[in-house]
Amino acid sequence: MTYRKKLIEVALPLEAINVASAREKSIRHGHPSTLHLWWARRPLAACRAVIFTSLVDDPDDPEAPAEFVAACRALPKGPNATASDTPRQRLFDFIERLVTWEATTDEEILEQARHLIRLCTDGNPPPLLDPFAGGGSIPLEAQRLGLEAHASDLNPVAVLINKAMIEIPSRFADLHPVNPRDRAGTAQGGSWKGVAGLVADVRYYGEWMLDRARERIGHLYPDCEGEPVIAWLWARTVKCPNPACDAQMPLVRSFDLSTKAGKRAWVEPSVDPRTRQVSFEVRLATRGKGPEGTVDRQGATCLVCHTPVPFEHVRAEGRAGRMGAQLMAIATEGQSGRSYYAPTPKHERAARVPIPDGAPNTDLPAQALGFRVQAYGMTKHRDLFTQRQLTALTTFSDLVADAREQAHADAVAAGLPDDGVPLRQGGSDALAYAEAVSVYLAMILDKQADLGNNLNRWEPVAQCPRQLFARQAIPMVWDFAEGNPLGGSSGSWQVLVDNVTRGMGASSFNFRRDKSGYATQGDATKLTVDGPTSISTDPPYYDNIGYADLSDFFYVWMRRSLHGIYPDIFATMLVPKTPELVATPFRFEGDTAAAEYHFEQGLRDAFGQMRQIIPPEYPLSVYYAFKQQEIVAEAGAASTGWETMLRGVIDAGFSIVGTWPMRTEMGSRMVGQGTNALASSIVLVCRPRPEEAPSASRAQFVRELTIELPRALKELQSGSIAPVDLAQAAIGPGMAVYSQYRQVLEANGERLSVRTALQLINQQLDEYLASVEGELDADSRFAVAWFEQFGLKDAVFGEADVLARAKNTAVDALAARGLLQAGAGRVRLLGWHELDEGWDPRTAEGPSVWMAVHQLVSRLNSHGEEGAALLLARMSADLAADARQLAYRLYSICERKGWAEQARDYNGLVAAWGGAQVQAAALRDRALRQGRLDF
DSSP states (O other): OOOOOBGGGTOOOHHHHHHHHHHHTTOOTTOGGGGSOOTTOOOHHHHHHHHHHHHSBOTTSTTSOHHHHHHHHTSOOOHHHHHSOOHHHHHHHHHHHHTSGGGGGOHHHHHHHHHHHHHHTTTOOOOEEETTOTTOHHHHHHHHTTOOEEEEESSHHHHHHHIIIIIHHHHTTTOOOOSHHHHHHHHTTOOOOTTHHHHHHHHHHHHHHHHHHHHHHGGGSOOBTTBOEEEEEEEEEEEOSOTTTOOEEEEOSBOEEEOOTTOEEEEEEEEETTTTEEEEEEEEESSOOOOBOSEETTEEEOTTTOOEEOHHHHHHHHHTTOOEEEEEEEEEEETTEEEEEOOOHHHHHHTOOOOOTTOOOOBOOSSOTTBOGGGGTOOBGGGGSOHHHHHHHHHHHHHHHHHHHHHHHHHHHTTOOOOOOOGGGTOOSHHHHHHHHHHHHHHHHHHHHHTSSTTOOEETTTTEEOOSOSSSOBOOOSEEEEEOTTSSSTTSHHHHHHHHHHHHHSTTTSOOOOSOEEEEEOOGGGOOOSSOOEEEEOOOOTTSOOHHHHHHHHHHHHHHHHTTTSTTTTOSSSOOOTTOOOOOGGGGTTOHHHHHHHHHHHHHHHHHHHHHHSOTTSOEEEEEEOOTTOSSOTTSOOOHHHHHHHHHHHHTTEEEEEEEEEOOOOOSOOOOSSTTTTOSEEEEEEEEOOTTOOEEEHHHHHHHHHHHHHHHHHHHHHTTOOHHHHHHHHHHHHHHHHHTSSEEEOTTSOBOOHHHHHHHHHHHHHHHHHGGGGGSOHHHHHHHHHHHHHTTSOEEHHHHHHHHHHTTOOHHHHHHTTSEEEETTEEEEOOGGGSOTTOOTTTSSSOOHHHHHHHHHHHHHHHHHHHHHHHHHTSOHHHHHHHHHHHHHHHHHHHHHTOHHHHHHHHHHHHHHHHHHHHHHHHHHHHHHTTOOOO
16 A cells, blocks of 8 residues: 655654644633633644644655645745755654644734645545544544544543534634623624634623623622622531530631731631630631641541541541531632631521422442542532532523523624524524524533532632542542632633633634534444544543543433433433443442453554545554553553553554653653653654555564664654653554554464563663764763763772773873763762863864763753754764764663653763754854854
């Protein structure tokens, strides 16, 4: 089977993609993810890069379309092309701009990307399908790049998120708002491009709901001392097990209300010795903090009698229905910021309301990943909320339907046709539009539930309630903050309406959508599509996240509001569990093997379905999420999960042609137990393997590996891949050799396993990196060998002398040239911070590659990229090239030894090389123009 190679199969500007992905995690306002929470979303930058590079050719490939190559040559020149002006490097420079957050709103860059895609797809880009669509990052970016986007997921919450992300916006683009307030503005001449009209209506009807909610339940949320309440802070209580005490003991993790410098506040508990009752006062001070909490990891302590209380007693009280709650403090929005007050009977009475009709009565799972609350008697979804919170949520849920009716009437009044075709049947007139508005209102309700439950902690730094899902779990919380949904601060309906409509109105969401989007509920093991489609997907991984159990929290409210709009999607009382691909033993009566088989077989079936529908012209891209320590270990072994993913793809009939580590965390810990410690996901790039693919022997596999892998590694390094990513990226070309065959056989006829193949690939990588040593100068050969054995620690002179003679140098000469320190019978290599700052490669006696590397590290750490560029400009081309190559080798040594600090230096040097190289070239050019050689 012949096909043109796509760029993702050859090389990527990986560091720029990873930097953009990491930066994106800090962006909150205006990000499409603010529409609705989903766990472990892929960064938009990474998705955009993967989709784009899966569709455009490698412009350096002779088979690439001539028009595309010419278009790449015409792209603006950046750092990559400055170093080596080829079509691929020009395209790299473009991709580095395309993946930035700013590019999501830059129509010029996006249209250039669409144009390049059209040149590589005969003017007809394929649709893109994500069969595990989840939070919708991949389909959204496909639509941004001009593709028809198809999102499929078994989970109804995910389906609704994707409808809101890609389907509804494209269907109702460029409509004027229908609400009377903004309609009046339109009459005076307003612009409503894209989803601007829809955003205006979501805002209007969200505020319309708030006005009516205040009429219905405003009496449940009184002010305090004339100030609007932000939150009521409660402590759970249980009866003390000490029979001599018998008090209701508060369970409090922290008594702090504000830890802001100069404006400290905390709750001060006091005990009435006669009644054995605990009461609370508020303390304000410029310094100090509250008393220690009554709950820690070991258990609880009774405030009254100081008896230690084990968690088992607390759990037993909860299961018996005897866990209560006591008001500790009231937080308000005062004249000059937050104010805090002690509890009052009025506010305690306001919270005492019955459970409302229509509150969800569905069961929490008996056991589930990340769930801890069931052990404390919280067994139903309604138990996760106070009765006042249930009242507010059911009120807003009822108002979603009321707002839908009002929007329908307003749409008809605004002149929209009313054909009666609902949203689920493809309608686009008044009824369907009103239903679409209510979808977004229901999502705001879900956000209200996330910030309006009895598991929200109080954040004493920001002084506001924290959302429940800070991570993918429902943990137990002792003291909690009940926010005011009718107020104007964090956790209120108004703030949530503002946040959602701000995200919808931002250019990152409100962009030009040339093609439609479609979101459907479906099982990835039973795909049905019309015609060939490209595929990019982020499947679930073993037991990392229990999506179905977690999303029930939102589903019970979403279903209450939208069941009539999408009866098929919300046909079940809870999210479907049985077909979900997750290795959860709880669902298999504790049988881990059965759970793993369910996951692995389902994954193989899903990949098999993808193999049947993906066209041969385009590679499949699969995101593999994992924990830090999980991927390739020091000895070349691999985790079961990683092996399973590779095996599943290969068994489904794919060849693996690329593995790209995508890092979304840019912390300081560059090296850990695994090869690519910081990668948060790996993108597998796969091609359908021909049905007639032959078998091969182990010897043949190794022989091809020794030829193909070094060639591929040089290609990767030419793209400035960071050393931290090289080992993982090397698996791609190595597995391409392995997986091109139907099977690789050992000498005894057994199948050579994926694990063994990974070990052989790692061995070849080590040999490739070690081969650089043979081309080094004598001083550097000594330094590398000594470093590998001793690092920067000292050792006896005799060993150094023997090694130096073997490398054709001498310890005294090495000391004289500033590489090491020798004395008192000991020898030690000098660290970069100890080197001669005046070292100049033009005047140094036989400048060694080792010294060049460490002087560059020194300049980079001390003076930044500009300092490194100044030194690089003074080096010969050969010395600079050898130094860069040696940095990869030294990183691999540090990684294997666990020397994190040194590894970070070498990785940082290679990562900064491109920028320093550009600056060095500019310095040389300027010096030549001025007729001098001094840099």
